[in-house]
Amino acid sequence: MNAPRFNAYGVAAIYRFEMARFMRTIWQSLVTPVITTSLYFVVFGSAIGSRMSDVNGVPYAAFIVPGLIMMTVFTESIFNGSFGIYFPKFVGTIYELLSAPVSYVEVVLAYVGAAATKSVALGLVILATASLFVPIHILHVGWMIGFLVLISVTFSLFGFILGIWANSFEQLNIVPMLIMTPLTFLGGAFYSIDMLPPAWRTLTLFNPVVYLISGFRWSFFGTADVAVGLSFGMTLGFLAVCLAVVAVVFKTGYRLKN
Amino acid sequence: MNPMTPIISIANLTKTYASGQEALKAINLDIRKGEIFALLGPNGAGKTTLINIVCGIVTASTGTVSADGHDIVRDYRGARMKIGLVPQELHTDAFEKVIATVTFSRGLFGRAPNPAHIEKILRELSLWDKREAKVRTLSGGMKRRLMIAKALAHEPSILFLDEPSAGVDVELRRDMWAMVRSLRASGVTIILTTHYIEEAEDMADRIGVINKGELIVVEEKAALMKKLGKKEMTLNLQEPMAEIPPSLADWGLELKADGHELHYAFDASAANTGGGIALLLKRLAELGIGFKDLHTSQSSLEDIFVNLVRADADSQWGVRK
Ligand SMILES: Nc1ncnc2c1ncn2[C@@H]1O[C@H](COP(=O)(O)OP(=O)(O)OP(=O)(O)O)[C@@H](O)[C@H]1O
Ligand SMILES: [Mg+2]
Numbered sequence: 144m145n146a147p148r149f150n151a152y153g154v155a156a157i158y159r160f161e162m163a164r165f166m167r168t169i170w171q172s173l174v175t176p177v178i179t180t181s182l183y184f185v186v187f188g189s190a191i192g193s194r195m196s197d198v199n200g201v202p203y204a205a206f207i208v209p210g211l212i213m214m215t216v217f218t219e220s221i222f223n224g225s226f227g228i229y230f231p232k233f234v235g236t237i238y239e240l241l242s243a244p245v246s247y248v249e250v251v252l253a254y255v256g257a258a259a260t261k262s263v264a265l266g267l268v269i270l271a272t273a274s275l276f277v278p279i280h281i282l283h284v285g286w287m288i289g290f291l292v293l294i295s296v297t298f299s300l301f302g303f304i305l306g307i308w309a310n311s312f313e314q315l316n317i318v319p320m321l322i323m324t325p326l327t328f329l330g331g332a333f334y335s336i337d338m339l340p341p342a343w344r345t346l347t348l349f350n351p352v353v354y355l356i357s358g359f360r361w362s363f364f365g366t367a368d369v370a371v372g373l374s375f376g377m378t379l380g381f382l383a384v385c386l387a388v389v390a391v392v393f394k395t396g397y398r399l400k401n
Numbered sequence: 402m403n404p405m406t407p408i409i410s411i412a413n414l415t416k417t418y419a420s421g422q423e424a425l426k427a428i429n430l431d432i433r434k435g436e437i438f439a440l441l442g443p444n445g446a447g448k449t450t451l452i453n454i455v456c457g458i459v460t461a462s463t464g465t466v467s468a469d470g471h472d473i474v475r476d477y478r479g480a481r482m483k484i485g486l487v488p489q490e491l492h493t494d495a496f497e498k499v500i501a502t503v504t505f506s507r508g509l510f511g512r513a514p515n516p517a518h519i520e521k522i523l524r525e526l527s528l529w530d531k532r533e534a535k536v537r538t539l540s541g542g543m544k545r546r547l548m549i550a551k552a553l554a555h556e557p558s559i560l561f562l563d564e565p566s567a568g569v570d571v572e573l574r575r576d577m578w579a580m581v582r583s584l585r586a587s588g589v590t591i592i593l594t595t596h597y598i599e600e601a602e603d604m605a606d607r608i609g610v611i612n613k614g615e616l617i618v619v620e621e622k623a624a625l626m627k628k629l630g631k632k633e634m635t636l637n638l639q640e641p642m643a644e645i646p647p648s649l650a651d652w653g654l655e656l657k658a659d660g661h662e663l664h665y666a667f668d669a670s671a672a673n674t675g676g677g678i679a680l681l682l683k684r685l686a687e688l689g690i691g692f693k694d695l696h697t698s699q700s701s702l703e704d705i706f707v708n709l710v711r712a713d714a715d716s717q718w719g720v721r722k
Binding site: 147150152153155156157159160163164167234235236237238239240241242243244245246400401 | 418456458477478480481484486488494496501504506508510514
């Protein structure tokens with residue numbers, strides 16, 4: 144019996160394990176984002192949205208849909224990506240992963256793949272929920288799915304790194320709270336950056352989330368705050384950075400091995 | 402493969418933790434294919450560290466290890482597929498079902514699904530009735546057995562058991578050791594640690610004693626017992642004796658129980674020559690010393706172990722002075 148060059152059974156085992164965890168808590172996983180989205184629609188879509196003018200020819204209630212999906216995708220990807228690897232570290236079952244014949248590429252593929260699968264599913268559920276409130280017409284379906292998958296993968300990977308880095312549940316929560324929430328709110332989820340004063344607009348361009356939301360929104364309505372190519376490039380760039388960090392983490396055994 | 406070819410070969414292995422703790426100092430050790438090797442040592446000696454390095458959980462500071470011809474770093478896949486580990490600490494997926502975690506382990510280690518094998522293991526470990534139970538509902542001893550089931554799920558040819566008997570009741574411990582024996586019979590090499598020295602005495606083919614990160618002894622169990630074991634003979638005298646007659650000085654006897662008992666301690670290896678006892682008894686008869694009863698005892702592996710570790714500590718103390 145020779146060792147295979149790619150441990151497909153191992154990847155499948157981890158992926159299935161992670162998805163089983165997701166299925167066990169499917170109601171919590173789905174209900175929270177669906178309720179949150181509905182509340183956003185009641186408040187922003189109907190109550191405030193009716194007083195808002197169209198943004199670039201898109202009704203305000205529809206305009207916020209891509210941003211709402213992205214908000215959930217960011218938080219869920221980070222949460223699932225980090226929890227999947229943090230929890231075994233926390234309870235000690237990580238010993239099995241460390242002693243198994245799996246390469247870091249396989250480990251990342253399985254954990255990040257599972258986390259991203261959940262995010263994509265949730266993103267689509269929110270899209271479906273939103274379409275109950277406003278009619279949504281998606282201009283570039285292929286690009287929409289492409290951005291959704293790519294961003295889910297990237298943030299799941301970011302979460303995975305966070306999960307390896309974190310030594311406590313506080314640390315696990317602090318990054319999404321302290322960094323992601325403001326970046327998302329200031330990232331044009333609820334407004335077009337054209338609506339900001341020029342100085343703020345320039346500042347906003349340093350926020351990577353702007354590019355992600357802008358690109359995703361472009362796939363819906365064909366209009367964007369920044370060129371879609373730039374959005375796509377930034378998304379790939381962020382993915383590349385996360386991949387590089389994860390490679391270093393595994394090469395050095397950082398916070399996984401003594 | 403030549404039976405004497407080591408299945409695990411450890412060369413110049415050292416480990417210093419980030420804290421500065423020097424856990425292993427230049428370990429050289431070969432484990433033979435198909436043997437049961439018991440690694441003994443006091444708390445903090447470095448047993449778990451050594452096992453964790455071989456299994457890939459801890460990185461060595463220097464030195465090399467190969468398992469079944471696979472270097473554990475360069476060819477980690479080849480090495481790890483052959484190795485199963487039951488760690489010292491109980492780490493389980495609380496919310497999973499028993500059968501799911503065992504099936505998971507098999508897949509993780511790169512083996513195609515085999516429900517029949519999983520069933521066989523769970524039955525052998527008396528866990529089959531619990532297969533649909535959530536892991537958190539198992540008792541401590543059941544969890545320990547579950548860890549063993551997970552370690553065996555991928556049919557390893559080398560099994561590490563880091564204190565498998567901690568927290569397992571007497572009867573199940575006996576079952577567990579029976580299973581370890583049958584694993585050995587099927588060709589699996591077993592490396593175990595335990596603080597129950599009599600278990601090692603019972604089970605092991607070879608013994609390694611580790612103390613403060615150094616292997617101080619590696620020996621066949623039988624040879625070790627013979628070389629370092631002591632025998633003792635006690636005579637219950639008919640008349641109490643005030644002092645040992647000068648003509649018995651050669652035997653280094655000791656008087657105990659207010660002169661009612663005469664003790665004679667000798668090397669287990671000397672017992673074979675027989676001269677000591679026979680001559681002593683003859684001399685006693687000549688001197689007219691009668692005894693009501695006689696019994697002999699042999700030191701256990703535990704006594705040997707304690708003496709070894711104590712002697713090691715003494716010699717280190719001596720060096721420092
Ligand atoms: N993660 C760690 N970081 C720093 N020091 C460690 C770590 N793990 C173990 N040590 C130290 O290394 C030494 C050897 O520990 P190890 O766990 O290998 O001992 P052991 O022989 O298995 O002991 P026991 O019988 O108690 O299980 C101890 O001094 C211990 O404190
Ligand atoms: Mg230990």
